[in-house]
Amino acid sequence: MVPGWAGALAGLVSGGVALGMAQLVAGVVGPETSPVVAVGDAAVDLTPAPLKEFAIRTFGESDKTVLVGGVLVVLAVIAAAIGVLARRARAYGFAGLSAFGVIGLLAVLTRPDAGALDVLPTLIGVVAAAWTLSWLLGRAEGGPVPGSATSGGVAGDGAGVKRSVAGADDGPPVAAGAAEDVGVERPAVMRAGAELRAFDRRRLLTGVAGGVVVAGAATVLGRQLGGRQTVDAARVGVALPRAANPAKPLPAGTDFHINGLSSFITKNKDFYRVDTALVVPQVEPADWTLRIHGLVDRPVELTYDDLLKMPLTEADVTLTCVSNEVGGPYVGNARWLGLRMSEVLRRAGLRSGADMLLSTSADGFTCGTPVDVVMDGREALFAVAMNGEALPVEHGFPVRQVVPGLYGYVSATKWVVDVKVTTFDADEAYWTPRGWSAKGPIKTQSRIDVPRPGDSLRAGRTKIAGVAWAQHTGVDAVEVRVDGGQWKQATLAQVPGPDTWRQWSIDWDLAAGDHTIQVRATDASGYTQTEQLAPPAPDGATGWHTVTVQAA
Known part of the structure; x- marks a missing residue:
C-alpha cells in the first residue's frame, strides 16, 4: 500500500x-x-x-x-x-x-x-x-515488483519474497532472486488481486x-x-463632474496636527472597511443600474451616466460601524460627492405609509434605512466619490449610500443596485434577524488617540488628545479626567457642521507613576455620554474610553 x-x-x-x-x-x-x-x-x-x-x-x-x-x-x-x-x-x-x-x-x-x-x-x-x-x-x-504474479514470479501466499536485510523483521520486502537489489529500499505496494507494485517516490x-x-x-x-483589472481601469477613467452643491471650505482649525491624533480627513487607504463581502464585488460602471421601486408612484431606474449628469452634492460626513467598541477604530471622516437620495425618492413619489428603504448590494447584502431620516434635510447621498476621487472598489465603486447619523449597517450599503421603498413591518434587512436593532442611530462617543494605552511617558506636561462624534447632532463639549479626579474641559477643534467628528485636546501635568485617563463627550442636544459599558450589539457600544499609562 x-x-x-x-x-x-x-x-x-x-x-x-x-x-x-x-x-x-x-x-x-x-x-x-x-x-x-x-x-x-x-x-x-x-x-x-x-x-x-x-x-x-x-x-x-x-x-x-x-x-x-x-x-x-x-x-x-x-x-x-x-x-x-x-x-x-x-x-x-x-x-x-x-x-x-x-x-x-x-x-x-x-x-x-x-x-x-x-x-x-x-x-x-x-x-x-x-x-x-x-x-x-x-x-x-x-511498476510491478519482479517476481510478483504479473511479472512471471510465483503468486499465492507470498512465497518467493524475502527481506532485504537478513533477520530483520521490519525491513522492506523485495522479490526473491533479486539479491543484487538487497540493499535498495523499494517497498512493495499491494494492489487489488494481490499484485505487488513498487512504491515510486x-x-x-x-x-x-x-x-x-x-x-x-x-x-x-x-x-x-x-475582472478586477477591468473595473480598476474603468474607475480610473471616470471623469467626475463638479458638484452643483459644493461643500464649504473647511474652517481654519479643523485639524490640530498633533502627532498620533486622527486627522480630520481620513485618507481613503486608511478608511475602515467592515462588510460581509469575502470577495469585493466587481461592478462595471457601464453595467450598473439603480432601481427604485416598491411603495412609489413612479419606479425609477438610473444608469451610472444618468447619475453623473444630475446635480451632485458634496458633503463632509463621518461614518461609524455599529461593531465599533468603545475607543475602537471603526470610524472615519471623508468628503463625499453624490446625488441626494431625497431627490431621487421625490422623483419616484413616495407613497403614504412607507417608512423603510430596503437597499440591496450587488452581492445580495441588504440594509434597512428609515425613510424619515433620509428625507429630513440631511445630506444622505448615493455617493460616487470619496475625498476627490471615484469611490475605491472596496468602498463601494461605482455607487454606495452615505447617510449621516446612522450606523453603517442600516445606511451605508456599498455597491448599491436596488432600493425597495417598503415598511419595517413588511421587510427585514440582513442584520435584523441576526439580533441587531432595526434602526441604528449613532450614539455620542469619544476616543483618546494620544497617548496610547500602555504608553510610557515623561512626567510633567503631557498632551492628551482624541476625537469625538455625534453625527447629525454635533459635539458641544469634551471633558477629560485623570485617576478619577475632577473633569476638565478640553479645547475643541472647528468643524464644518454637525455630521463630522471633532478633534479635542488638553494639556495635563502628570506626576510620576501609573495613571488612568478617561474622556466623555456632550452633544448639541445636551446629552452627555454614559459611563455604563455596553457591547456593540444590538444597537452600538456605550461607555467612557479609558487608557492607562505610566509616567516617569
Whole structure:
C-alpha cells in the first residue's frame, strides 16, 4: 500500500488543483461562484452574532482573511484525509471528493440570484481533483515488483519474497532472486488481486510538482479573469463632474496636527472597511443600474451616466460601524460627492405609509434605512466619490449610500443596485434577524488617540488628545479626567457642521507613576455620554474610553 504520507500529499495537491480549476472557471462565470467564497459567505451568514463580534474585535479588518484562511485549512485537512483513504480504494477517495463537492454546490446554489452556470466551478474542480488524485496515486504505485504474479514470479501466499536485510523483521520486502537489489529500499505496494507494485517516490514527487504548478497557474489566471483589472481601469477613467452643491471650505482649525491624533480627513487607504463581502464585488460602471421601486408612484431606474449628469452634492460626513467598541477604530471622516437620495425618492413619489428603504448590494447584502431620516434635510447621498476621487472598489465603486447619523449597517450599503421603498413591518434587512436593532442611530462617543494605552511617558506636561462624534447632532463639549479626579474641559477643534467628528485636546501635568485617563463627550442636544459599558450589539457600544499609562 502507498505510505500514508504519500496519500496525504496526493490528496493535498488534488485539493489544490480543485480550488485552482474552480478559481479559473469562476473567473469566467463570476468570482462569487468560487466554492471557497460561497462556503465562506455561508459561514458568515450562519455565524452567530456574538461570534461575529468576536471576529471583528479580535481580527479587525483582517476578519475575512482569517475566515478564508480557516476555510482553506479545513479543506486541506479534508483533502489530506481523502488522499489517505484513497490509498485503499479509489472509490473511497471519489466518495470523499463527491461529498466535498455537494457542500460546495449547496453553498453556491443558496446564494441570492444563483444561476445554473454557477455550479460549473465546483463541478469542474471536483472532476479535476478526482483525476489528479487517481493519477498521482497511480504514479506512486509504480511498476510491478519482479517476481510478483504479473511479472512471471510465483503468486499465492507470498512465497518467493524475502527481506532485504537478513533477520530483520521490519525491513522492506523485495522479490526473491533479486539479491543484487538487497540493499535498495523499494517497498512493495499491494494492489487489488494481490499484485505487488513498487512504491515510486520519484514519480510521485514529480507528479506533485506538476500538480502544484497547475493549481498555482489556474488560480492566478482565474483571478486575472475575475475582472478586477477591468473595473480598476474603468474607475480610473471616470471623469467626475463638479458638484452643483459644493461643500464649504473647511474652517481654519479643523485639524490640530498633533502627532498620533486622527486627522480630520481620513485618507481613503486608511478608511475602515467592515462588510460581509469575502470577495469585493466587481461592478462595471457601464453595467450598473439603480432601481427604485416598491411603495412609489413612479419606479425609477438610473444608469451610472444618468447619475453623473444630475446635480451632485458634496458633503463632509463621518461614518461609524455599529461593531465599533468603545475607543475602537471603526470610524472615519471623508468628503463625499453624490446625488441626494431625497431627490431621487421625490422623483419616484413616495407613497403614504412607507417608512423603510430596503437597499440591496450587488452581492445580495441588504440594509434597512428609515425613510424619515433620509428625507429630513440631511445630506444622505448615493455617493460616487470619496475625498476627490471615484469611490475605491472596496468602498463601494461605482455607487454606495452615505447617510449621516446612522450606523453603517442600516445606511451605508456599498455597491448599491436596488432600493425597495417598503415598511419595517413588511421587510427585514440582513442584520435584523441576526439580533441587531432595526434602526441604528449613532450614539455620542469619544476616543483618546494620544497617548496610547500602555504608553510610557515623561512626567510633567503631557498632551492628551482624541476625537469625538455625534453625527447629525454635533459635539458641544469634551471633558477629560485623570485617576478619577475632577473633569476638565478640553479645547475643541472647528468643524464644518454637525455630521463630522471633532478633534479635542488638553494639556495635563502628570506626576510620576501609573495613571488612568478617561474622556466623555456632550452633544448639541445636551446629552452627555454614559459611563455604563455596553457591547456593540444590538444597537452600538456605550461607555467612557479609558487608557492607562505610566509616567516617569
